[in-house]
Amino acid sequence: MSQNVYQFIDLQRVDPPKKPLKIRKIEFVEIYEPFSEGQAKAQADRCLSCGNPYCEWKCPVHNYIPNWLKLANEGRIFEAAELSHQTNTLPEVCGRVCPQDRLCEGSCTLNDEFGAVTIGNIERYINDKAFEMGWRPDLSDVKPTGKTVAIIGAGPAGLACADVLTRNGVKAVVFDRHPEIGGLLTFGIPAFKLEKEVMTRRREIFTGMGIEFKLNTEVGRDVQLDDLLKEYDAVFLGVGTYQSMRGGLDNEDAPGVYDALPFLIANTKQIMGFGETADEPYVSMEGKRVVVLGGGDTAMDCVRTSVRQNAAHVICAYRRDEENMPGSKREVKNAREEGVEFQFNVQPLGVEVNANGKVCGVKMARTEMGQPDAKGRRRAEIVPGSEHVVPADAVVMAFGFRPHSMEWLAKHSVELDSGPYYRPGRQRKRLPDQQPENLRRWRYRSRFRSGGHRDCRRS
Template structure:
């Protein structure tokens, strides 16, 4: 019997059980438990089934959220998974790391008076149930086309495109410079947000579907874009953006001033069981240190929370704007605060102090002034407000820019924008090089995983169309001659 919906006036919002801050700060396990079946059905029944589903409108993937909430409330979980996975290649990942408070849940129509439906937790529950029951299948096509596509980058955009194109019958070859599949999913996001077994499980499934991964391959050194063009019908560049933004202040070159991605990668490798040198472990360990993280995005939150788990003596986050204007998830800020992180809002570093090794950060207070071109208020220095924080480890989490791909890939014909991202046709995703497409952060700039998945899926559609049009044109030309 169908469970009644629109129960938000009767049933309160309830998240899955969250481990206490004291307990979870001691390890890298995920902090939320999964829903039990009855809990998931009950929370899904709070959906108002509104006429205009703003949760879906504000989801980059346009996930049909009301329908799979309804099916979950009714206990029809296999159907719920079918609907969920129809628009999302990796719902088990989005259910864990999407900033739902800024996207679907933040725009739920019942949010104002009754707190939103716990969409992300229900999405995670649906997909984990699907894996347990064997409903998640490897991407095997009905027939092979005998055509191959090369994909550069094994992050979310590249994997989403690979999965879609494989289902359509293409032979897929994915090239990546790292030793594991996943990109930032594997080496940029901590286990407490995304257990690496979730990523490794999906990697195995993609391999079972026939997708071939070539790891440890540097484009430009081991193989050129032109060689890939000769091997494949089309090439997709989905490298993401990995070049850390720098801060120009005195002392930035001191020992102990590190990049966020380097810090997170070492932590993730250790959690994966990799053997690293004692020197590397000591350099990137926060144990017993006074840690200062500069930045206010999700990467900064990953760094402060990782530092807590490594046993830092103190962890402080410096951000030049206030909490309301920070780009990261408010849920992540709340979790970090619970775990013992100190936030110095409206503060910016002026210098890193020390002789050879960093010993302190001199910072200055800020106030919000006139809006900048993006509409956000620009931070302005408050004269005479300097203060000093003790620091044995400073982590720069200021965002990421693209690497110089035309030089790195030895492909000068690749045209870039003034931001260094690859320039593509907005409709076809094709770059300035015929048959070479691009998607994800390398086009969009540093963004969310969910947007990378969307871009990868859209690019796959255009690649399929391009290849089929070429084949049709060749056949017509042969017939005419």
């Protein structure tokens, strides 16, 4: 890096420019322009190479951030890409969609006084540039083991597992019901955050590594789990969380009330030219007054999608104040720029319907912040007598997700618990063939982790 140890003073943090608002508000394209070579090198040079790199420890996958920042600054792109892939299966995705302001950049030593190093955008630059220059994972030293594993789910967990298995000589075959890999990366995250060509390129890279994909293939319908257990040495489950959490509101099943995930998935499929399904019908918000309930990044995806669909007005309603909002501050800022109205400290009580039974508003009550809950977040307490109605033609509920039940999985004594996990069935007598030895069940929680006992992100 530069010999000037005070480079971070001479050169301030610079984020890549955004596309013009007039484009952002109508097109589903990534809003950030990529760094140029000069910008990436200069911003990487701001890194202090801390002896105790908080950025690395705050990162869920513990990326070697200072190391590949140094390589980027020196123009050693292939080496930087190789290093970033040692800890992360999809670094070009993380560079785009991870909430860096809450993770690596939020813990950067420079953050409070000088502005954090632009870690995410440099990560994106490193890997996009390396792919453009022809870099691909080197598997020349990998020795085949003769083992094969069926992976159910082509989302982040399944892809990470396939990547690690392939690097260790195990043949990975990935099954997924969708027409493209990526799971919610492809179909849940809108293209203005992650353009779909990113995952198309990644599929080509994985295929070149020897990973086999069987898309448009649903377990339990097109192929049976029993057959996979017979054919493969092991089966990995990385099926994602597709069950929307509901609010228990009056009239939440009325026409005009939508769950966030089916809304986002159907919109992406429509853009990609794939057909809609009965459980994920395409919904257009054009000309409608839209109220999105929730304060996380999924809520931000819904409000910003509604803007691009030419909604008449879009409101994000959240029961706590802005400080306690779980969504990325960057995403909130982007949504505001694009015309979204935020209403904080409002608790939804029910959905209002007209004489035809269709949505006409959301009954709300104002809240004030009380004592912290078990997680340290202040509770939202309803202010008596503050009920009011917010007019709406469409309501989107973005309250989070849980694992969805699957009959074919339950037959093998794998059940859902009360949290975000699958677990073995309750302690009861099972026949030996009820849970075959080669059925691998891992818990999963974070984007690139699938396993209570095994971490598929690192080899």
